Amino acid sequence: MSKELIISKIREGIVIDHVPAGRAMVILKILNISGLEGRVALVMNVESSKMGRKDIIKIEGRDLTHDELNLIALISPTATVNRVRNYEVAEKFKVQLPTKVRGIVRCKNPKCITNKPREPITSSFTVIKGGQAVLKCDYCGAYNSLEDVEKQLVSRSG
Amino acid sequence: MVGILINELLDEFEGSLNTWLGMDVISALDWGREELMGLFREAQEMEKHSKSSLSVMNGKIMALAFFEPSTRTRLSFETAMLRLGGRVIDMGSVEASSLAKGENLADTIRMLDSYADLIVIRHELEGAAKFAAEIADAPVINAGDGAQNHPTQAMLDAYTMWREFGRVDGLSIGFMGDLRYARVINSLVQVLSLFDVKLHMISPPSLQPRAELLDFMRGRGMRFEMHDHLEEAVAGLDVLYVVRIQKERFPDPMEYERVRGSFRLTMESLRGARDSLVILHPLPRVDEVDFEVDQTRHARYFKQAALGVPLRMALIKLVLGGVE
Numbered sequence: 001m002s003k004e005l006i007i008s009k010i011r012e013g014i015v016i017d018h019v020p021a022g023r024a025m026v027i028l029k030i031l032n033i034s035g036l037e038g039r040v041a042l043v044m045n046v047e048s049s050k051m052g053r054k055d056i057i058k059i060e061g062r063d064l065t066h067d068e069l070n071l072i073a074l075i076s077p078t079a080t081v082n083r084v085r086n087y088e089v090a091e092k093f094k095v096q097l098p099t100k101v102r103g104i105v106r107c108k109n110p111k112c113i114t115n116k117p118r119e120p121i122t123s124s125f126t127v128i129k130g131g132q133a134v135l136k137c138d139y140c141g142a143y144n145s146l147e148d149v150e151k152q153l154v155s156r157s158g
Numbered sequence: 159m160v161g162i163l164i165n166e167l168l169d170e171f172e173g174s175l176n177t178w179l180g181m182d183v184i185s186a187l188d189w190g191r192e193e194l195m196g197l198f199r200e201a202q203e204m205e206k207h208s209k210s211s212l213s214v215m216n217g218k219i220m221a222l223a224f225f226e227p228s229t230r231t232r233l234s235f236e237t238a239m240l241r242l243g244g245r246v247i248d249m250g251s252v253e254a255s256s257l258a259k260g261e262n263l264a265d266t267i268r269m270l271d272s273y274a275d276l277i278v279i280r281h282e283l284e285g286a287a288k289f290a291a292e293i294a295d296a297p298v299i300n301a302g303d304g305a306q307n308h309p310t311q312a313m314l315d316a317y318t319m320w321r322e323f324g325r326v327d328g329l330s331i332g333f334m335g336d337l338r339y340a341r342v343i344n345s346l347v348q349v350l351s352l353f354d355v356k357l358h359m360i361s362p363p364s365l366q367p368r369a370e371l372l373d374f375m376r377g378r379g380m381r382f383e384m385h386d387h388l389e390e391a392v393a394g395l396d397v398l399y400v401v402r403i404q405k406e407r408f409p410d411p412m413e414y415e416r417v418r419g420s421f422r423l424t425m426e427s428l429r430g431a432r433d434s435l436v437i438l439h440p441l442p443r444v445d446e447v448d449f450e451v452d453q454t455r456h457a458r459y460f461k462q463a464a465l466g467v468p469l470r471m472a473l474i475k476l477v478l479g480g481v482e
Contacts, residue, residue, distance in 0.1 A: 109284060111282070111283055111284050111304045111305070112283065112284050112285055113263075113281075113283045113284065113285035113286045113288075113289045113303075114285065116262075116263065116283060118262045119262050119263055119264050119289070120264050121264075121289055136370075137285070138285075138288075139284065139285025139288055139289065140283075140284035140285040140304065140306055141284070141285075141306055141370055142284075142370065143369060143370055
């Protein structure tokens with residue numbers, strides 16, 4: 001029996017590869033994919049020559065917005081994205097850690113002004129790149145770790 | 159040492175350009191050493207007028223927007239503007255204003271912006287002053303936001319050190335008490351990063367400075383040591399800055415009582431201190447500094463509080479560009 005998992009090619013859509021093993025579920029959550037929208041293939045914890053173990057996600061009929069790419073870069077910085085058109089890889093790139101993240105994540109500090117309801121204010125973070133990136137709130141200065149961000153994104157879309 | 163001399167020479171020759179003009183004073187990182195030394199020199203000038211009246215701010219209005227209680231900061235800002243010949247409007251307490259009807263911060267600031275030349279804000283939420291400054295055209299001065307910033311208190315504290323020692327460079331400065339939640343610690347460490355100082359952080363383990371502040375200190379290459387007892391550090395200090403430990407930070411009242419006892423400044427705990435040690439405290443004091451200590455040559459916290467007026471006079475004058 002072959003050791004490989006056979007997954008059929010997609011016609012149009014995206015393939016997110018080199019996701020650290022175990023992170024694919026989080027990415028599906030933040031992309032708001034429940035499994036009922038269209039065809040999705042999820043491969044988890046498979047061998048990777050570069051990473052040891054990795055996850056792969058294939059989603060048919062879907063593209064990624066700029067904000068979604070930023071979020072994926074934050075929680076899965078090694079990911080590569082393939083845009084597939086007519087069964088061919090039309091575009092392939094590594095996600096880039098942004099320098100600023102605006103609006104898409106809430107600051108974890110309950111006393112931060114950006115969490116005050118009914119104020120015309122958008123959250124804004126500076127990404128501090130290091131061993132593991134940290135988001136520093138531009139308003140209250142609090143550090144938001146990637147675990148904080150992940151927890152928030154998962155609970156929001158779940 | 160050579161570095162220190164060069165810095166002091168640079169301070170002396172600092173140009174007359176007023177970079178404070180129209181500036182929002184939100185965090186202690188908004189200005190550099192030259193600007194701060196310019197402010198100190200202006201404050202020293204203002205000390206001559208702290209019991210008289212000037213007319214440099216004639217016709218100017220400062221709005222006080224204090225969303226949180228304050229005595230010293232509020233009154234010293236108000237006194238400073240009145241001594242400069244300007245006027246003050248005050249939003250009053252939150253309960254007595256439109257905020258009680260549910261008005262948001264943005265709308266309140268827009269209104270004050272249309273009435274006043276300068277807005278001074280204190281708010282319980284962190285980042286509120288920065289947000290206010292984004293909305294208002296008039297300059298905004300942060301008089302304390304949440305546990306994050308209190309830049310004018312930090313200016314005043316560094317100014318007191320400068321007045322006491324004639325320099326800030328070379329000082330060995332201890333901070334004792336709640337170094338995690340006291341907002342002035344954050345701002346004062348930021349101000350002190352402009353100088354060549356050695357810091358001693360003296361606190362119970364649960365109230366040590368936050369990772370954000372420790373990273374800042376490391377990033378700026380500041381020299382510092384952590385201690386869990388004053389005795390370890392007291393002999394080498396030029397300045398001891400005491401802040402209160404608040405009961406609400408401790409889920410266990412027994413633990414609070416134990417910690418409070420060991421971080422209380424008494425005559426006994428000052429044994430071994432240098433004669434020239436200066437003790438500062440942002441006030442109000444509850445019982446973290448024994449009343450007996452007030453009588454020693456070390457106590458400078460009341461003088462520190464008094465310097466709040468000339469320092470804030472200088473700041474208002476520079477930000478609004480008052481000419482004598």
